[in-house]
Amino acid sequence: MKWYWILLIIAAAIALILCGAAYYMFLAAFGAQRKQIEKVFREREQDPSPLARMRFATKTYMDALPNERLTQLAKDGTALAARFFPNGGTKKVAILCHGWHSFPWWDFGKAFDIVYDAGYAVLAVSMRAQGESEGRYLTYGAKESEDLLGWIRILLERYGEDLSIAIMGVSMGAATVLCTTGKALPKQVKCAVSDCAFTSVKDQFDAVSKKRYPIIRKIGQGAARVFAGVRYADASPIDAVSRSRTPTLFVHGDADDFVPFAMMDRLYTACACPDKASWISPGAQHTEAAMKNPEAYAAHVLPWLKAHL
Numbered sequence: 001m002k003w004y005w006i007l008l009i010i011a012a013a014i015a016l017i018l019c020g021a022a023y024y025m026f027l028a029a030f031g032a033q034r035k036q037i038e039k040v041f042r043e044r045e046q047d048p049s050p051l052a053r054m055r056f057a058t059k060t061y062m063d064a065l066p067n068e069r070l071t072q073l074a075k076d077g078t079a080l081a082a083r084f085f086p087n088g089g090t091k092k093v094a095i096l097c098h099g100w101h102s103f104p105w106w107d108f109g110k111a112f113d114i115v116y117d118a119g120y121a122v123l124a125v126s127m128r129a130q131g132e133s134e135g136r137y138l139t140y141g142a143k144e145s146e147d148l149l150g151w152i153r154i155l156l157e158r159y160g161e162d163l164s165i166a167i168m169g170v171s172m173g174a175a176t177v178l179c180t181t182g183k184a185l186p187k188q189v190k191c192a193v194s195d196c197a198f199t200s201v202k203d204q205f206d207a208v209s210k211k212r213y214p215i216i217r218k219i220g221q222g223a224a225r226v227f228a229g230v231r232y233a234d235a236s237p238i239d240a241v242s243r244s245r246t247p248t249l250f251v252h253g254d255a256d257d258f259v260p261f262a263m264m265d266r267l268y269t270a271c272a273c274p275d276k277a278s279w280i281s282p283g284a285q286h287t288e289a290a291m292k293n294p295e296a297y298a299a300h301v302l303p304w305l306k307a308h309l
Helices: 003-030 035-046 048-064 111-117 144-159 172-181 201-209 214-228 237-241 262-270 294-308
Strands: 068-073 079-085 092-097 119-128 164-170 189-195 248-253 275-283
Touching: 048 111, 048 189, 068 119, 068 294, 092 111, 092 144, 092 172, 111 119, 111 164, 111 275, 111 294, 119 144, 144 172, 144 214, 164 172, 164 294, 189 294, 214 294, 237 262, 248 262, 248 294, 275 294
Parallel strands: 092 119, 092 164, 164 189, 189 248, 248 275
Antiparallel strands: 068 079, 079 119
């Protein structure tokens, strides 16, 4: 066999390995993975830790409350679902957007209780490709921000134009909220609360991978474009907040080693809306801000909501 054929075969094999690895990483990051997530949460049911028990207590609380299942068909045809929890006829509503491979009760453990007990109605969204919503791929706020606009429209159509709405998110849900604040919003959206959002999907992937595997990550961007229909640039909260006119409270745990704590300061600084604030939850790891310091969370989030809704 000629030497150049050997080189060609080696190059083709390397290319196939790289593409295979990139596709595997793409599926791990963007795929719905419903069976794996169900297994994870079955295992979490046996977790005796106080924070896990607090999250499951929120699930029990939510399940016992009167609620209405709402649905919408996203722009790309994906069927989405959410649960609306009315609260004594109030017109003040908090929309809760959970994070990556999660559920509202898990990411808003204790936070749901605090907001609902303060008298606000709640729309708990099942993000696309998760929970009760359909879809094959998560998109880190790119399509989810359009979905959130759809939920806002549905609330206004169903419950009246006199609503006052706060959009609240945790992790990828917070990134979704921030991406949404960079868009034209109805006047009824009065404020936002972002809990442990990342600056951009590219920054987050760099942080998780510690900037390793650059070629595979680069190919993975192409896979996201082909299969999920999004570019990494489509999920950039730091760009969105630079256009924001929505009052925003930024929250982050200072022990967060998944979405780096330093990202909050970058987002806060980039936010164009002059009406902004931040709160650091001491000792809280990723998505733990409300559960680690519930009284302090209430002392910062509830006045923010009261001032704007």
